[in-house]
Amino acid sequence: MTSFTLMRVGLIAVLGLFITACSGLQSSAEMPPASELETDPYEIGVGDTVAIHVWRNPELSQSIVVRPDGYISMPLMGDVKAEGKKPEQLAIEIDDALSEFIRTPEVTVMVTNPLSKEFRNRIRVTGQVASPQSVAFQPGMTVLDVVLMAGGITDFAADRRAVLHRQIEGEYQSFSLNLEAILTDGDMSTNYRLQPGDVISVPRKQLFRGEL
The missing domain is CATH 3.10.560.10 (Outer membrane lipoprotein wza domain like)
Structure with a gap:
């Protein structure tokens, strides 16, 4: 092997070590x-289908898809931000809001189609x-x-x-x-x-x- 070839091989090896060290x-x-x-606990995302159940108030219970803006629409409440919230967190917020209209609401929220998770x-x-x-x-x-x-x-x-x-x-x-x-x-x-x-x-x- 010539000295030029040895020098070339050595240079390539040095370059390889240098790049690896700097990577x-x-x-x-x-x-x-x-x-x-x-x-991480599941957070509701855009496109997810959420089932909202209000105990003893079937007219307020519904299954709804989270809109592209991250909101859902609820009777009595209007638009509610759902994106980025855990199901239990959203349930508490809906429960608190509905308490102004009905006595002791009990709200549960389940994600039935986690499309955003896909x-x-x-x-x-x-x-x-x-x-x-x-x-x-x-x-x-x-x-x-x-x-x-x-x-x-x-x-x-x-x-x-x-x-x-x-x-x-x-x-x-x-x-x-x-x-x-x-x-x-x-x-x-x-x-x-x-x-x-x-x-x-x-x-x-x-x-x-x-x-x-």
Whole structure:
């Protein structure tokens, strides 16, 4: 091997280490286990169907879809903000408002068709996969499951630089994925269990990284 070739190989290696150090991605050891993350209480969203039952007042009970502006319309009360509220919270507010018109109302609210959850509880895979897509989350779903559902990676995928983006405490954090190890070597160390809202990004190979 010539000195020029050795120099080129060394330069590529140094660049690779530099880019990895500057990427800000957390190591696999820092990946939070999905089982340890608490599930947030359900909040009503636009498009959800809510069933409102007022005890001994069937004329006030109804099933209604949350409008695009986040409101529902209630007899005696008019428009009521529902979006972003927990069902029990909305029930208390309706109960308090109706107490001005009827004696000791007892209100219960149930979400019978959580349409907004369909979009909040999804997994997305983008970039160099055969079919980038958004799929419904299922308990136990892993990185490998979603990549296979997307048809696998393309010939141009930088499979050792894939990234999992996860929202933690209101902010997205990124974690390195080695799809080459998962798909080729059977190394499942980065085959993480997924959570609703996770995004998997598979970048394209780059010449200056020596990937082409």
